[in-house]
Amino acid sequence: PQPVYLKDYQPPAFRVTHVELKFDLVPAATRVTAVLHLERHPDGAPGQPLVLDGERLSLKRIAIDGQELGESEYRVDDASLTIPDAPDRLRLETEVEIDPASNTALEGLYLSNGMFCTQCEAQGFRRITFYPDRPDVMATFSTTVIGDSASLPVLLSNGNPVERGELPYGRHFVTWEDPHPKPSYLFALVAGKLEKVEDRFTTMSGREVTLQLWVEPANLEKTDHAMRSLKAAMEWDETTYGREYDLDLFMIVAVDDFNMGAMENKGLNIFNSAAVLTHPQTATDAAFQRVEGVVAHEYFHNWSGNRVTCRDWFQLSLKEGFTVFRDQSFSADMNSAPVKRIEDVSFLRTAQFAEDAGPTAHPVQPDHYIEISNFYTLTIYEKGAEIVRMLRNLLGWETFRKGSDLYFERFDGQAVTIEDFAGCMAEVSGLDLDQFMRWYSQAGTPEIDAHGEYDYARAEYHLTLRQRTPATPGQPDKLPLHIPVRVGLVGTKSGEDLTLTLDGEALGKEGVLHLREEEQTFVFTDVAEAPVPSLLRGFSAPVKLRFPYGREDLAFLLTHDSDGFNRWDAGQRLAMLALDDLIAAHRNGVEKVMDARVVEAFRGLLNEPADDKAVLAEMLTLPSEAYIAEQQPVVDVDAIHAAREFVRQSLATVLRDDFMALYRANRSEAPYAPSAEQIASRRLKNVALAYLMSIEDEEAIELARQQFEADHNMTDVRAALTLLVHSSRSAVADPLLRAFGKKWAHDPLVMDQWFSLQVTRPQADALDRVKYLMEHPAFSLKNPNRVRALIGAFAGQNRVNFHRLDGEGYRLLADVVIALNTLNPEIAARIITPLTRWQRYDETRQSLMKAELERIRAEELSPNVYEVVEKALA
Numbered sequence: 001p002q003p004v005y006l007k008d009y010q011p012p013a014f015r016v017t018h019v020e021l022k023f024d025l026v027p028a029a030t031r032v033t034a035v036l037h038l039e040r041h042p043d044g045a046p047g048q049p050l051v052l053d054g055e056r057l058s059l060k061r062i063a064i065d066g067q068e069l070g071e072s073e074y075r076v077d078d079a080s081l082t083i084p085d086a087p088d089r090l091r092l093e094t095e096v097e098i099d100p101a102s103n104t105a106l107e108g109l110y111l112s113n114g115m116f117c118t119q120c121e122a123q124g125f126r127r128i129t130f131y132p133d134r135p136d137v138m139a140t141f142s143t144t145v146i147g148d149s150a151s152l153p154v155l156l157s158n159g160n161p162v163e164r165g166e167l168p169y170g171r172h173f174v175t176w177e178d179p180h181p182k183p184s185y186l187f188a189l190v191a192g193k194l195e196k197v198e199d200r201f202t203t204m205s206g207r208e209v210t211l212q213l214w215v216e217p218a219n220l221e222k223t224d225h226a227m228r229s230l231k232a233a234m235e236w237d238e239t240t241y242g243r244e245y246d247l248d249l250f251m252i253v254a255v256d257d258f259n260m261g262a263m264e265n266k267g268l269n270i271f272n273s274a275a276v277l278t279h280p281q282t283a284t285d286a287a288f289q290r291v292e293g294v295v296a297h298e299y300f301h302n303w304s305g306n307r308v309t310c311r312d313w314f315q316l317s318l319k320e321g322f323t324v325f326r327d328q329s330f331s332a333d334m335n336s337a338p339v340k341r342i343e344d345v346s347f348l349r350t351a352q353f354a355e356d357a358g359p360t361a362h363p364v365q366p367d368h369y370i371e372i373s374n375f376y377t378l379t380i381y382e383k384g385a386e387i388v389r390m391l392r393n394l395l396g397w398e399t400f401r402k403g404s405d406l407y408f409e410r411f412d413g414q415a416v417t418i419e420d421f422a423g424c425m426a427e428v429s430g431l432d433l434d435q436f437m438r439w440y441s442q443a444g445t446p447e448i449d450a451h452g453e454y455d456y457a458r459a460e461y462h463l464t465l466r467q468r469t470p471a472t473p474g475q476p477d478k479l480p481l482h483i484p485v486r487v488g489l490v491g492t493k494s495g496e497d498l499t500l501t502l503d504g505e506a507l508g509k510e511g512v513l514h515l516r517e518e519e520q521t522f523v524f525t526d527v528a529e530a531p532v533p534s535l536l537r538g539f540s541a542p543v544k545l546r547f548p549y550g551r552e553d554l555a556f557l558l559t560h561d562s563d564g565f566n567r568w569d570a571g572q573r574l575a576m577l578a579l580d581d582l583i584a585a586h587r588n589g590v591e592k593v594m595d596a597r598v599v600e601a602f603r604g605l606l607n608e609p610a611d612d613k614a615v616l617a618e619m620l621t622l623p624s625e626a627y628i629a630e631q632q633p634v635v636d637v638d639a640i641h642a643a644r645e646f647v648r649q650s651l652a653t654v655l656r657d658d659f660m661a662l663y664r665a666n667r668s669e670a671p672y673a674p675s676a677e678q679i680a681s682r683r684l685k686n687v688a689l690a691y692l693m694s695i696e697d698e699e700a701i702e703l704a705r706q707q708f709e710a711d712h713n714m715t716d717v718r719a720a721l722t723l724l725v726h727s728s729r730s731a732v733a734d735p736l737l738r739a740f741g742k743k744w745a746h747d748p749l750v751m752d753q754w755f756s757l758q759v760t761r762p763q764a765d766a767l768d769r770v771k772y773l774m775e776h777p778a779f780s781l782k783n784p785n786r787v788r789a790l791i792g793a794f795a796g797q798n799r800v801n802f803h804r805l806d807g808e809g810y811r812l813l814a815d816v817v818i819a820l821n822t823l824n825p826e827i828a829a830r831i832i833t834p835l836t837r838w839q840r841y842d843e844t845r846q847s848l849m850k851a852e853l854e855r856i857r858a859e860e861l862s863p864n865v866y867e868v869v870e871k872a873l874a
């Protein structure tokens with residue numbers, strides 16, 4: 001497979017003004033008739049042939065302006081249809097046959113539990129019909145769906161239904177019209193035995209919108225939260241961004257087989273059932289919050305993505321980075337804002353930083369790709385959102401909002417670039433963003449080395465920041481970035497933020513330093529007392545910041561920093577220092593000793609009245625094994641696990657009664673609600689229980705058992721069962737695990753939790769459990785949720801067992817990748833990720849991992865897996 005380059009972008013030769021589609025749905029032989037109204041693009045090079053994309057299509061008929069084409073008048077190969085002598089304006093009619101029943105890749109038109117559905121982003125439409133399948137070709141669509149009335153009573157597509165009727169042989173049809181020009185990736189069709197819940201929303205200009213959520217009948221009781229979230233998102237986008245919905249109907253459909261979380265098709269969002277269905281008895285708090293976030297994300301795309309879309313796929317972060325930033329802000333407003341920031345940053349620092357440091361590192365605006373579906377990455381989404389957040393902070397909210405208004409107004413109905421978006425921000429603010437734009441073109445996580453000195457005599461604080469971005473594949477040399485560093489100076493005597501004066505300018509209690517050079521020294525004057533600097537407040541830029549904080553400094557910031565995020569981060573840094581020592585002790589076979597400062601810091605947290613329980617729960621949570629691994633030059637999985645367990649157990653032993661009191665204080669019999677308050681209490685209670693279970697405290701085991709038996713809500717049931725299954729008390733855990741599996745055998749989303757909690761147990765039998773559970777009737781390699789729940793959870797979250805020294809964990813993952821390479825290449829290319837990080841481990845593991853990558857490379861590979869494996873082994 002050949003790469004595509006951003007520099008080679010050319011406008012399309014032809015544009016499509018209108019499309020009429022007709023689907024005659026039959027599982028293994030669906031007929032698709034397409035009438036494309038085409039005309040030469042004014043910007044296209046003259047005389048070019050008409051080339052349409054098309055894959056796995058069996059062409060049955062082709063005509064131009066009603067005239068059938070002879071065989072010499074067109075060419076078809078496995079990726080395209082070419083008409084060399086197309087007129088400047090034409091009506092092209094094609095009829096193709098496709099096979100949704102055997103489509104296990106879940107791209108294009110496929111079947112999920114007997115339901116027809118589509119996934120067209122990024123390049124799935126070309127598996128439905130011949131078309132210029134690129135986002136800068138925008139057309140209005142009219143779609144007629146024909147299907148069997150009994151098995152497919154509901155027939156949906158984008159826009160509004162304009163006609164419906166009965167047909168001979170027990171069939172029926174519905175015609176849909178979408179008045180908004182859209183790229184083919186936003187096309188959608190769903191047909192099946194579905195039922196709906198319906199609601200209404202009145203927009204800010206007084207228009208009535210019908211909201212429909214379509215699900216399989218058994219799932220009707222799991223729709224309340226998604227509908228509530230949708231209405232909240234619609235209102236939020238009006239009040240925050242001034243964006244109103246633009247059709248009379250907004251539909252969401254839940255499907256079981258789906259490669260990602262959800263898809264923002266115009267007026268007809270299609271959701272992975274895991275990202276939309278909730279019920280207190282089946283879904284955890286985290287699932288409720290995910291649903292709220294994903295529903296909002298897809299809804300927000302109606303403007304950031306659909307009304308204004310991407311010129312080409314190199315601009316993917318234009319819609320994804322901006323929309324993630326928007327959904328993060330929405331969730332922050334709906335829940336605890338500091339906790340949302342902590343969660344987002346933890347995820348970024350663990351997963352995106354690892355991607356940026358690995359073989360698949362790429363810029364937020366990549367300059368080439370082989371397989372675009374491999375580029376739906378944490379870098380495009382999460383780092384892209386951080387760049388938009390930095391813009392918001394640089395401009396201030398009001399100016400940023402003006403820039404957003406200008407962007408939506410100027411480019412409505414167009415397919416544009418990241419530069420167009422940034423251009424609006426520069427225009428409204430007058431800021432020069434030239435250097436800032438390097439954030440989009442340079443891969444890798446910038447590192448800042450900071451050091452500070454207090455000059456008593458002059459009452460000055462000198463802060464020196466030195467930036468460097470490490471080399472990434474294809475980008476050996478990096479230029480300095482424009483990095484906004486939000487800082488405060490906390491007085492060591494007063495414990496208060498000191499007033500900042502920089503270059504004679506009074507900044508107030510905190511300020512933003514603009515680091516543009518490789519090295520810059522900032523001199524704060526009139527600093528009345530020795531300070532501890534609080535750097536990168538709110539995580540003001542996606543960088544790794546090092547400062548030689550002593551443990552006393554961190555303990556001080558943990559209690560005195562006025563920035564909630566940095567207070568949490570000080571705790572994480574303090575724990576990391578202790579963990580580093582313990583990892584070294586484990587490696588050297590030296591006795592481990594617990595750092596008393598960490599114990600005292602935790603004691604303080606447990607004994608202070610909590611003003612924000614959600615933040616307290618985060619403060620009491622140790623850095624994850626994945627995050628600790630990120631900080632190590634060579635990852636020692638066993639030492640990391642042992643050190644972290646030692647800290648957990650030491651804290652639990654010393655602070656046992658405090659944890660027990662916290663557990664008891666946060667129990668509640670109140671009916672379940674996914675409210676911020678209840679979620680915070682449950683989290684705090686289950687964090688306390690986890691500490692107590694780490695020492696297998698007898699009373700805690702009994703409390704966990706009772707919590708499971710009480711069956712109050714899935715958050716508590718799952719937490720209790722996980723802790724028991726991860727303990728050595730199989731006599732208590734096994735019967736509960738069996739009972740749970742039996743009770744929920746009919747519910748795939750609950751069975752996914754049952755799979756995950758078993759295969760993440762640290763005991764040595766985890767790998768055998770994976771193999772055993774792969775044979776379970778509820779498991780299928782064809783369903784991406786099952787694969788993620790079982791294989792993804794094992795390889796991603798059970799580090800000690802996946803990295804077994806006999807290489808069995810790696811072998812198992814490679815076997816799954818090889819099987820998925822033919823079944824579902826997109827999922828294969830994602831699930832392989834842990835193997836691609838081989839450079840981070842010791843030599844023995846490196847060679848075992850590389851051997852498995854070589855074994856995969858020897859197969860006949862899909863472009864998806866080929867691209868990832870080649871980069872990993874380069």
Ligand code: HT7
Nearest residue numbers: 121122259260262263264373376
């Ligand atoms: N824009 C959507 C991306 C997506 C996708 C991409 C590739 C293959 C399958 C997919 N399903 C959904 C989702 C989003 O970001 O909102």
Ligand code: ZN
Nearest residue numbers: 297301320323
């Ligand atoms: Zn998105």
